[in-house]
Amino acid sequence: MYHPNWAFAASGGRMGGRSFSSSSSSSSSRTYSVPRTSGPSPGFSFSAPYYGPSPFGGVYVGPAVGVGVGAGSSFFFILVGFLAFVLVSGFLSDRSEGSVLTAADKTTVLKLQVGLLGMGRTLQRDLNRIAEVADTSTPEGLNYVLTETTLALLRHPDYCISAYSSVDIKRGIEDGEKRFNQLSIEERGKFDEETLVNVNNIKRQSTRSQRTNGFSNEYIVITILAAAEGVHKLPSINGSGELKEALQKLGSIPSSKLLAVEVLWTPQNENDTLSERELLEDYPLLRPL
Template identity: 50%
Template sequence: MASLKTQINFLRKHATVIVLLLIVLLSLTCKFNLVSASSGGVMGGSFFDSDSSSSESLTSDSDSQHVREQHHMHDTPPHDDDEHASGRGPLLFFMVFIFGFFIIGFCNKDTNGNTITVLKLQVGMLCEMGNTIQRDLTRIAQAANTSSKEGVTHLLTETIQTLDQHHGYCFAAYSSVDLKRSKEDGEKWYHQVSNEERAKFDEETLVNLNSKDKTSIRSQSYDRFNNEHTMLDEETEEFENEKLLSGVDNKYTVIIILVAVKGAHKLPNINGAEDLKEALQKLKSLLSSKLLAGEVLWTPQKEDDTLSDRKILQDYPQLAKSMKIFLVKKRE
């Protein structure tokens, strides 16, 4: 009983101190959450629907031409059976051969015409003095006209040029290519990849998609424990150890270019700065005539925001692996 009274008296005497400690702990927790939150920006547009009308027109023209040619091949005047009986076999064989060759060529052309390639290029850059990549991307997004394919092509071109100008700050890059057999599958996959990348942002602070300009439109809690890209604790520890050994507490910016284009295309494997330049030029060459949709996503969007080593490892594991390859390449 005496001990209980002693504890109560102790709590009464030190109640103010305890409350202050709790307030400090809560404020530190809130501050940590704010620092850990990653802002994100996204700009671009999708034009799958607008392209479908032109493709349907081209397909119908090809079909009508195919019908006309078929009709022309069989619209021959009647001849006397006795006069041409001997020559009918070779002629029939020749006509079947030509007809089959035409059909195969037409089918191949139609298949290739429906192929959609979704290309994604991830680039990691160091946030160092002189690197204005965040400011440049914000400027491009605020000025971009994303209501037209030409406007989206322009912003993608500007982004590629900006990345090329800042390639000296690049520490890692990764490319992926997915081929889809139909426009519907390509569109579905494109939006799926876009949503996955946007879900990594804790907050979208700048959005310009199809000329729908908004700021701070979405704040979310990203579940890193359920993230399919979350790495093992051993790899996290190894990466953190490498960071400590380097003696530099690096901060990063991640830029992602996502495009869907007509036809089958490839990007080079990126093992260094020269490969990155080649990939950027390849993307640039596809924009003018083959673009169906394109986006640029980057995090952090706010200039006073940065990404930590742990964030890179959890959300962008391919970049973390590429970082080691880039370091080896630089030392060669």
């Protein structure tokens, strides 16, 4: 007999970690100083030589005459207003390359999702092994999770049948963290239960009974989420070549730039099944390679 709830049940694995708070505090502690000019009063001054007729013929060049412009003059306020306008315009024009907010100040949130044939159970074992040994509380451990996952996929291209990528470039770390959390919650909600977890080095494994519906595993879906300082790109995936390029780009992000990594996969247990209907309903953005 086929139980109707089996179609909506799927074990899920999740591993990774985040370091948004530490990066945000170090960023906010930076201070910037504005040079001050010496002088008795604000404003600026300039001097120009005096030209006049010489009693002996020709032109007489006299001593420089100082002309001061005080802070209360209309010209000074016009200048200050113009500078303020330029500054505000720079902040508002964040979309341009020459804006005040540089590429280093931005945070990129990347998502790569891969659909695989269910016969690729070696990938499930690889991900289980990575989750069991990784120290996800350190930047090096997060880098290990990211590189080992991308390598596992690169080693089994024949199992990959569909994929999807997205890139969100945010103004700062807080916006990046918000987007990363949103994507994580969205993906986790597709699992019936997280049966293997290693997040920030907090590990948990479920001993729930496995499904015994008699069907072989049809598909596997692996989702990689990453947040990194600066601007990073992934290609739009229309074939195996773009998938390979996307995996290489993800795996080569320096650990010093990583703010968060999360790898989610379903089914986590080899005895569970992800049917074609579940694949289409829960992962509609996947496109055939």
